[in-house]
Amino acid sequence: xxxxxxxxxxxxxxxxxxxxxxxxxxxxxxxxxxxxxxxxxxxxxxxxxxxxxxxxxxxxxxxxxxxxxxxxxxxxxxxxxxxxxxxxxxxxxxxxxxxxxxxxxxxxxxxxxxxxxxxxxxxxxxxxxxxxxxxxxxxxxxxxxxxxxxxxxxxxxxxxxxxxxxxxxxxxxxxxxxxxxxxxxxxxxxxxxxxxxxxxxxxxxxxxxxxxxxxxxxxxxxxxxxxxxxxxxxxxxxxxxxxxxxxxxxxxxxxxxxxxxxxxxxxxxxxxxxxxxxx
Amino acid sequence: xxxxxxxxxxxxxxxxxxxxxxxxxxxxxxxxxxxxxxxxxxxxxxxxxxxxxxxxxxxxxxxxxxxxxxxxxxxxxxxxxxxxxxxxxxxxxxxxxxxxxxxxxxxxxxxxxxxxxxxxxxxxxxxxxxxxxxxxxxxxxxxxxxxxxxxxxxxxxxxxxxxxxxxxxxxxxxxxxxxxxxxxxxxxxxxxxxxxxxxxxxxxxxxxxxxxxxxxxxxxxxxxxxxxxxxxxxxxxxxxxxxxxxxxxxxxxxxxxxxxxxxxxxxxxxxxxxxxxxxxxxxxxxxx
Amino acid sequence: xxxxxxxxxxxxxxxxxxxxxxxxxxxxxxxxxxxxxxxxxxxxxxxxxxxxxxxxxxxxxxxxxxxxxxxxxxxxxxxxxxxxxxxxxxxxxxxxxxxxxxxxxxxxxxxxxxxxxxxxxxxxxxxxxxxxxxxxxxxxxxxxxxxxxxxxxxxxxxxxxxxxxxxxxxxxxxxxxxxxxxxxxxxxxxxxxxxxxxxxxxxxxxxxxxxxxxxxxxxxxxxxxxxxxxxxxxxxxxxxxxxxxxxxxxxxxxxxxxxxxxxxxxxxxxxxxxxxxxxxxxxxxxxxxxxxxxxxxxxxxxxxxxxxxxxxxxx
Numbered sequence: 001x002x003x004x005x006x007x008x009x010x011x012x013x014x015x016x017x018x019x020x021x022x023x024x025x026x027x028x029x030x031x032x033x034x035x036x037x038x039x040x041x042x043x044x045x046x047x048x049x050x051x052x053x054x055x056x057x058x059x060x061x062x063x064x065x066x067x068x069x070x071x072x073x074x075x076x077x078x079x080x081x082x083x084x085x086x087x088x089x090x091x092x093x094x095x096x097x098x099x100x101x102x103x104x105x106x107x108x109x110x111x112x113x114x115x116x117x118x119x120x121x122x123x124x125x126x127x128x129x130x131x132x133x134x135x136x137x138x139x140x141x142x143x144x145x146x147x148x149x150x151x152x153x154x155x156x157x158x159x160x161x162x163x164x165x166x167x168x169x170x171x172x173x174x175x176x177x178x179x180x181x182x183x184x185x186x187x188x189x190x191x192x193x194x195x196x197x198x199x200x201x202x203x204x205x206x207x208x209x210x211x212x213x214x215x216x217x218x219x220x221x222x223x224x225x226x227x228x229x230x231x232x233x234x235x236x237x238x239x240x241x242x243x244x245x246x247x248x249x250x251x252x253x254x255x256x257x258x259x260x261x262x263x264x265x266x267x268x269x270x271x272x273x274x275x276x277x278x279x
Numbered sequence: 280x281x282x283x284x285x286x287x288x289x290x291x292x293x294x295x296x297x298x299x300x301x302x303x304x305x306x307x308x309x310x311x312x313x314x315x316x317x318x319x320x321x322x323x324x325x326x327x328x329x330x331x332x333x334x335x336x337x338x339x340x341x342x343x344x345x346x347x348x349x350x351x352x353x354x355x356x357x358x359x360x361x362x363x364x365x366x367x368x369x370x371x372x373x374x375x376x377x378x379x380x381x382x383x384x385x386x387x388x389x390x391x392x393x394x395x396x397x398x399x400x401x402x403x404x405x406x407x408x409x410x411x412x413x414x415x416x417x418x419x420x421x422x423x424x425x426x427x428x429x430x431x432x433x434x435x436x437x438x439x440x441x442x443x444x445x446x447x448x449x450x451x452x453x454x455x456x457x458x459x460x461x462x463x464x465x466x467x468x469x470x471x472x473x474x475x476x477x478x479x480x481x482x483x484x485x486x487x488x489x490x491x492x493x494x495x496x497x498x499x500x501x502x503x504x505x506x507x508x509x510x511x512x513x514x515x516x517x518x519x520x521x522x523x524x525x526x527x528x529x530x531x532x533x534x535x536x537x538x539x540x541x542x543x544x545x546x547x548x549x550x551x552x553x554x555x556x557x558x559x560x561x562x563x564x565x566x567x
Numbered sequence: 568x569x570x571x572x573x574x575x576x577x578x579x580x581x582x583x584x585x586x587x588x589x590x591x592x593x594x595x596x597x598x599x600x601x602x603x604x605x606x607x608x609x610x611x612x613x614x615x616x617x618x619x620x621x622x623x624x625x626x627x628x629x630x631x632x633x634x635x636x637x638x639x640x641x642x643x644x645x646x647x648x649x650x651x652x653x654x655x656x657x658x659x660x661x662x663x664x665x666x667x668x669x670x671x672x673x674x675x676x677x678x679x680x681x682x683x684x685x686x687x688x689x690x691x692x693x694x695x696x697x698x699x700x701x702x703x704x705x706x707x708x709x710x711x712x713x714x715x716x717x718x719x720x721x722x723x724x725x726x727x728x729x730x731x732x733x734x735x736x737x738x739x740x741x742x743x744x745x746x747x748x749x750x751x752x753x754x755x756x757x758x759x760x761x762x763x764x765x766x767x768x769x770x771x772x773x774x775x776x777x778x779x780x781x782x783x784x785x786x787x788x789x790x791x792x793x794x795x796x797x798x799x800x801x802x803x804x805x806x807x808x809x810x811x812x813x814x815x816x817x818x819x820x821x822x823x824x825x826x827x828x829x830x831x832x833x834x835x836x837x838x839x840x841x842x843x844x845x846x847x848x849x850x851x852x853x854x855x856x857x858x859x860x861x862x863x864x865x866x867x868x869x870x871x872x873x874x875x876x877x878x879x880x881x882x
Contacts, residue, residue, distance in 0.1 A: 008674045015671035019657075027659055039498055047505045070501045078497040082490045086483065097393070097480055099655035102622055103716075106651075107672040108644035192381065192485035199493070270638075274622040275584070276653065 009113050016109075016117025017124065024087055024125045033086065033126070036079045037133035040070050044140035051144050058145040060153055064162075067141055068227035071134070071166060076173055076221050077202065080130050084177035085195045087126055091118040092272075093185040102274045111269040119182055119262065126174035134170045138163050162226040169224045172254055176217035179258035179265075186268035220245060220254040300405060304413030305420065308387070312417075318382055322421070325375045329429035332368050336360055336433060340440040360437050365452050366459075366528040368430060373463050373520070376422045377492070383421065384471025385484030387414045392479045392559070401562040411472065411556055418468040427460035455527035463520060466545055473552035476559040492516055509535040513544050520545075572634035574598055575619060575724065575755060580628030582614055588779040589614035593628070595774065595784060597757060601750045603766040604759040605871060606776035612759040613652060615776070616726050619757075620649045633724060633755075645673075648722035650713045652729050656701045662688065662712045663697040666719050673720055687719035690745060692738065706733035714742070724755035731762060743769050763868040773867055777875045791865045797873045798822045798836040800863040801843065806856050808833040814855065818846055834863060 024030050044067070051058060095101035104114055142150045142159075153159040180198060184191040202218045213219050223245040245253065295303070313319050335358060338345060342356035358364070391397050400410055434453050438446035470491065475484040495514045502511030512518045512535055522534045522541040534541075575597040582589035590611040604612040617623040619630055621637030635642045656665060666687055670680035688694045691711040696704065701712060710733045717725060727746075731739050746769060750756050760766050766773060767787065774784040783790045791799070805811055811833055812824040820839035827834055837843040840862070851857055863869075 011674045012672055015668065018671070019668050023658065029658075036494065040501055043498075043502060043505050050506070066504050069504060074497045074501050078490075078494045082486065082494055085486050085490075089482065089486075093482065094480065095657075097482070098658065099653050100657045102651060102653065103657065103669060104672070105622060105640060106620065106644055106649050107669055108641050108674075109672055110641045113641075190482055190485070192385075192482055192489065195486060196381070196489055199489070271624070273624060274617065 009110070009116075012109050012113050013117040013120060016104075016114065017121045020091070020118055020121030021125060024090075024121065025128065030125070033083045033129055036083055037129045038136075040074055040079070041133050041136040041140060044070075044137045048140045048144040058141075058149075060141070060145050060149055063141045063145075064227060065229070067137065068225065069229045070137070071169075072222060072225055072229050075130065075134065075170065076218060076225075080126065080170065080173045081177055081199065081202070083126055083130065084122075084174060084181050085191075088119075088122045088178045088181035089185040089191045089195070091122055091182060091185060092269075093189075093191060096274075096276065099276045105272070105274065111272065112266045115182075115262070115266050115269045119178060119265075122178050122182070123171075123174050126178065127171045130170045130174060131167045134166050135163070138166060158226075165224060165226040169221055172224065172251065173217065173221050176221070176254045176258050179261035180217060183261045183265045183268075186265050186272075214253065215257070217254065217257065220250040220257075223247070223250040301409040301413035301416065304410070305417045308414075308417045312383060321379065321382065322425075325372070325379065325425040326429070328368070328371045328375070329425075329433060332364075332433055333436060335364075336437050336440065340437070360441070361449070362452055362455065362528040363530060365430065365434065365456055366524055366530060368433065369426065369456060369459055369463075369524065369528075372426045372430070372460075376425055376463070377467065379421060379425070380418060380467050380471050381485050381488050384418060384468070384488065385475050386481040387417060388472055388475040388560070389479050389481045389484050392476065397560065398562045407557075407560050410560065414472055415468050418471065419464055422464045422468065423460070426464065427457050430456040430460060452528070455524075455529075459524045459527045462523060462545065466516075466520075466548060469549050469552035469556075473555040473559075476556055510540075512536050513540060516548075574631075575633065575757070576629075576631045577615075577619070578629045578631075580618060580625045580630060582611075582618060582623060583626045589623075590618070590776075590779045593781050595781060597755065597774075598772075599750070599753050599755050600771035601746055601756045601758065601769055602772045602774060603770040603867075604757065604774050604776060605761075605763065605766055605867060606782075607875060609778075610776040610875075611779045612776055613728055614779075616649070616651075616728050616757070616759065620647060620726055622649075644722075645720075646723040647726065648717035648720065648724070649726045650717035650728065650730050652732075654706070654709060656709070656712075658702075659700065661698050661700055662693055662704070662708075662715070665701060665712060666716050669716055670719055675720075683719050683721075687715040690718065691715045692741065707735060707738060710734055711738070711742075718745075722754075725749060725757070727756070727758045729759055729761070731760065731765065739765075763866070763871060767867045770867075773870070775871065775874055782874045783870065787867055787870065788865055791862075791870050792840075794870065794873050795838065797864075797869075798838045799840040799843075799865070800869075801835045801837065801840065801860065802827070802832055802863045803835060803847070803860050804832045804858040806831065806858075811850070811855060811857075814850055815843070815846060818842060 024033075048058075050056075092101065095104075105111075109117075142154070145153070150159075154163075181191070181195065184194045184198075188194050202216055205213055205216045205219055208216075224247055313322075339356045339358045339360045342354060342358075343352075346352070346354040391400070397410075401407065431453060434456060438449075471484070471488055474487045474491070475481070478484050478487060496517060499511035499513070499515040499518070502514075503509060504511075518534070518536070519541045522536055522538055523545070524530075525532055525534055526538045575595075577593045577595040580593045581591045593611075593615065604615060606612050614623065618625055619632055619637060621640050621643060624638065630637055632643060632647060637643055660668070663684060667680050667684045670683050671677070673680075675683065685694070688697050691714050693708065693711050693715060696708060701709060704712065710730065714727070714730060717727070725746075730746075731742060734742060743765065746756050746758065750771070758766075758770070770787070772785060773787050773790065775782040775790070783793070803811065808826045808831070812826070815821050815824060815833075815835060818837070818839070820842060821835060821837045823836040825834045826832070835843070844860075847857065847860060864873075
């Protein structure tokens with residue numbers, strides 16, 4: 001490997017990014033991800049609008065807890081989860097179904113570089129969509145709070161840190177789930193059943209022993225959320241975080257889990273064969 | 280050269296009657312489905328809960344004899360075979376049938392659309408309605424076999440064991456099983472077919488079916504939490520069915536939405552699915 | 568001068584799809600020029616092409632394409648182009664974008680990729696339709712855009728799976744001319760085709776496949792000569808076929824002589840065509856009047872029938 005190789009790989013990854021982003025982020029068939037991400041934002045803006053219209057006071061404390069619940073239960077466990085299922089499983093398995101993967105394999109690109117390019121494209125697509133939606137949702141909470149209260153929360157109450165933590169967690173969720181579902185796309189011809197099993201595994205995380213808890217994306221993500229969700233109602237068990245992991249461990253832990261997934265995916269990519277008839 | 284030899288004759292033999300022509304589709308579909316060992320194994324697993332419930336019915340009606348074996352006399356069964364018992368049975372079988380639908384449903388139409396097979400069907404004396412009925416009958420049959428059919432058999436066994444009085448007082452349970460199963464089967468079959476027609480990719484259709492249930496439920500809860508209302512439950516399919524079954528099985532549990540609104544919502548979902556099928560099932564494709 | 572860097576080599580290559588045979592114990596060396604893979608459906612032509620381009624991995628054996636193994640696509644596709652039989656494309660792309668985007672994957676700059684794209688589109692006569700969506704193309708246009716993508720980076724070896732499918736006669740002729748010009752420049756052009764008279768017209772060498780096995784390979788004439796079970800058929804046009812027939816039976820290698828139905832020719836079957844031609848020379852000197860002499864079955868079609876059979880099974 002020399003400097004020339006790194007320059008070439010950078011160019012190739014850039015070309016793959018360009019191709020894939022056009023297919024996923026800017027195409028009509030990506031509409032469902034936008035809807036999935038925008039739904040809570042629309043809801044929170046509707047709430048803000050109704051409050052402003054009826055002259056109701058904003059309870060920032062209550063709204064922050066509601067957003068924390070929406071973020072952990074809806075965004076992390078459902079919206080980003082299914083968004084990543086759709087995007088990352090489509091990267092290779094989807095192209096196999098559409099019989100267009102061979103064009104990539106007939107280009108002078110290392111399979112690992114192809115994998116890296118596609119994975120990055122998936123992360124960029126999902127992160128842009130879900131981080132923007134998260135930011136818009138947070139803006140909806142602050143927009144109908146009195147200006148002084150909002151400024152105090154943001155600049156004196158650690159609000160900026162909370163906003164960055166939510167956006168960062170959303171991005172890390174895309175990174176983590178992306179790695180998991182990219183591998184699923186390689187290992188399983190019908191990745192929906194493993195996706196359902198992953199959903200079940202993530203839901204069971206509070207009940208698992210400490211060692212098995214760590215083999216979970218949601219375990220690290222929950223630790224990174226700035227506000228804990230009150231353990232109430234039917235889904236109280238999902239809110240419980242018995243051993244919160246500090247950020248300096250959660251982020252590397254998640255990245256390590258993702259790297260392990262990508263390593264397996266790279267090995268599979270190297271052995272990939274085109275046999276469209278079997279699909 | 281003039282055509283002077285007209286030796287070709289059209290087929291003049293018996294043809295399948297029009298009303299049963301749709302049955303060609305499920306005949307071939309089942310052949311393909313049961314080639315999968317996983318699918319066959321799961322289908323067999325779906326009959327385990329009915330066997331368990333059969334044992335429970337036997338136990339409930341013969342508890343005294345059963346406990347005598349262990350030297351206990353005069354014991355009464357803690358288990359009551361009533362509406363709640365059969366509602367629990369239906370709930371379990373509905374869960375299993377959801378998984379079965381996630382296996383079977385997505386591939387029914389998406390494969391035909393992706394491989395451009397629809398013109399082959401529709402260029403015969405075969406309408407779109409017959410096509411949909413044929414595809415739907417695959418699911419209707421499979422899901423019936425694991426929901427109301429074993430449910431009614433269990434009801435019959437209980438009736439035989441408990442006696443005519445019990446049977447006459449609880450005939451409504453049979454109706455609840457039948458109607459409750461059919462509303463579930465219809466909605467979930469239409470949903471699976473509509474999603475299968477929408478995305479043209481079997482795997483995406485399967486994921487979408489999962490998403491419709493879980494994401495809609497999650498978003499419904501989000502609506503309730505943010506707007507401090509109850510109508511978010513209207514997009515929670517599990518809750519809708521629970522509300523409908525609650526009334527059918529005369530449960531005392533209270534629900535946050537009315538039965539009428541639950542029925543209306545389910546009706547709208549069915550109508551939406553039919554509209555989507557009508558739009559997507561065409562013998563041609565427009566490329567812009 | 569031959570060597571591993573100048574040949575495409577298959578060493579004892581087999582490929583099984585589970586229990587189904589793709590190709591079995593294939594040993595081939597393909598030099599520069601136009602080489603045609605000929606065989607019935609399911610004979611292994613596409614499998615062989617997919618193996619040499621790394622889309623499939625052999626169950627057994629080794630492959631080298633100009634010294635590079637196919638499992639190093641980053642090196643291989645610098646000089647190999649493959650036009651597959653798959654009639655599917657990435658969604659939503661125009662013809663121009665299709666060729667351009669994959670050139671960028673080669674590491675070409677935007678300007679280089681644009682120039683190469685324009686050139687490739689011009690060579691396949693698709694410049695006018697380049698900015699239309701591929702989904703709206705006719706079958707022939709789709710075939711041509713695939714070809715454009717395969718040749719856009721000026722590969723040294725071009726692998727083409729039924730490249731003439733769906734092309735009208737004019738475009739077909741232009742495409743064949745393109746292949747010939749590439750071969751004349753010393754490129755390797757490997758084509759699979761069912762159109763035997765075109766294979767005859769353009770190929771330097773032919774590889775016959777049946778049931779996953781290589782049945783014969785080499786120049787068409789050489790292959791024909793080796794099919795000894797079927798004596799060579801030669802059509803002689805002359806004014807007195809009966810007289811000629813009586814003379815040619817001097818040779819014991821002549822198996823059959825039939826007067827042509829128009830009465831002005833003789834169809835001869837002989838086991839030793841070289842001696843037969845020498846005899847004909849003597850007859851001409853002796854005054855026998857011959858108008859023309861031509862082999863009647865020294866072509867791919869006949870070789871295909873003799874070795875593979877009309878129903879596709881190897882004899």
